Amino acid sequence: MTDANFWAGPWGWTIITIGQALAVIVGVMVSLAFLLWGDRKVWAGVQMRKGPNVVGPFGLMQSFADFFKFVLKEVIIPAGADKPVFLIAPLLTFVLAFMSWAVIPFAPGWVVSNINVGILYLFAISSLGVYGIIMGGWASNSKYPFLGGLRSAAQMVSYEVSLGFIIITVVLLAGSMNLSDIVNKQAGGFWNWNFLGGGGLLGLGIIKLPVMFGMMVMFYISALAETNRPPFDLPEAESELVAGYQVEYSSTPYLLFMIGEYANIVLMCAMITILFFGGWQSPIPMDSIIAPGTLAYTLISLGWFIVKVVFWFIMFAIAKAIVPRYRYDQLMRLGWKVFLPLSLVAVVIIAAYQVFGGNFA
């Protein structure tokens, strides 16, 4: 075991990768507990309530109390439910929500799997997320969950299309599908981040600025729809469908649904951060202060990443509190008739700039 080559061999690699995956999962889970608390606090703050404030200092332990409450309850499975599918659905949501974190670069070099098609992998896994909901809705063998599942399927498929086009604009700017490359491309200050056009704005490059800023706003709105968050939470609209696809769920299966949902939301925040907000890049270049490659540099980069993700999470939380729910036809109209054409035009503009822009510089 003391052999240094062991860690380079296949078994050592397996152990290291499993360790890294566990570290990421535990880290995400623990931060989810506090983000969930933060979500409720923001929500309460907007509505001038106090929010959770009983368990622990400032109510910080509320999520853990909720966790034990859910786990200790009885699992109720409806008699008419399709039992295997009913139980697989929340598990699927949970597993898929954590699978995506494998390719997220948290700091320079801190990524479990640095694959070349990272962004496509994220997109693929997030497009699978719909199955947990649609399976849960169908297997419950009940009307409201079924309607919720159908709504969710149509909604997520619709918004994936524009999400894909928005991602393509970023891929065109970065010239790579590797998430670490996309982040590295945005180095050197916030004016190089993709939401401001990814640098090179002098001359004709200025056209990238409004386009990419619009893309960021559209990505944010599409992310809200993709994660079934208000104002697009029609799959679980309580005033129409009680609780949508999760009506029949209780106890741990419900908990899995909820954790999966929040993990997806945080994942979307991480995606906006990486695609448009420079990932772990510092807003003002800090290479001259701390040497790149040192541990301190890595940790500060991680700090920036976390700060940005939390910022976007607060944006998600505020949207939940202040925006009234969309109607279903308005939701579909926004996805197909507004976002899809706009993002297509943006792809054309960015691609044209990347190919011909050099001629006018």
Next chain:
Amino acid sequence: MLAIAFYILAAVTVVSGALVITARNPVHSVLFLILAFFSAAGLFVLMGAEFLAMLLVVVYVGAVAVLFLFVVMMLDVDFTKLRQGFANYLPIGMVVGILLLIELIMISSAVAQRGAAAGQSPQVYGAEMSNIEAIGRVLYTDYVYVFQAAGLVLLVAMIGAIVLTLQHRTYVKRQDIHTQVTRRRKDAVAIVKVKTGEGIKE
């Protein structure tokens, strides 16, 4: 390790493929189909074609199969009725099935012996070119006309679907969000002082 992964993925693909046909519940069939797609994507990854694998997941699993599931879930299939004619249709079904099987075996053996895959393992580009670039290079140079033609075929299919489903009905009230949003109080409400005993004149 690769061999273990291959056998697991291949076994899952074949077994779930078999279950697609044998499952009694059509929704279960679609779910097994999705599992088959997914493990086929895993096989692509093992061959070093990660871009194709991701596309398979995005397009087939993420979009096409969702619509399958969408439709199948809403079907109200009566299985006892469906099985009534089973014995009558069995011979012709078997003939068609066996014919298809023979054709499939002939085509796949011909491709394996004389086609593009004859006697060589799939070419893997090294670190100098990712397989996105490799595919893009082939797709937009050698096969650009075929690629565009495929796009046209899809466009025709899309227009066909729209023509079939779009009906212009004059009596349908449509919402114009712009007019709804720009509507002001003075456009809709007028305050009228009504004198006692006179009412409002039209």
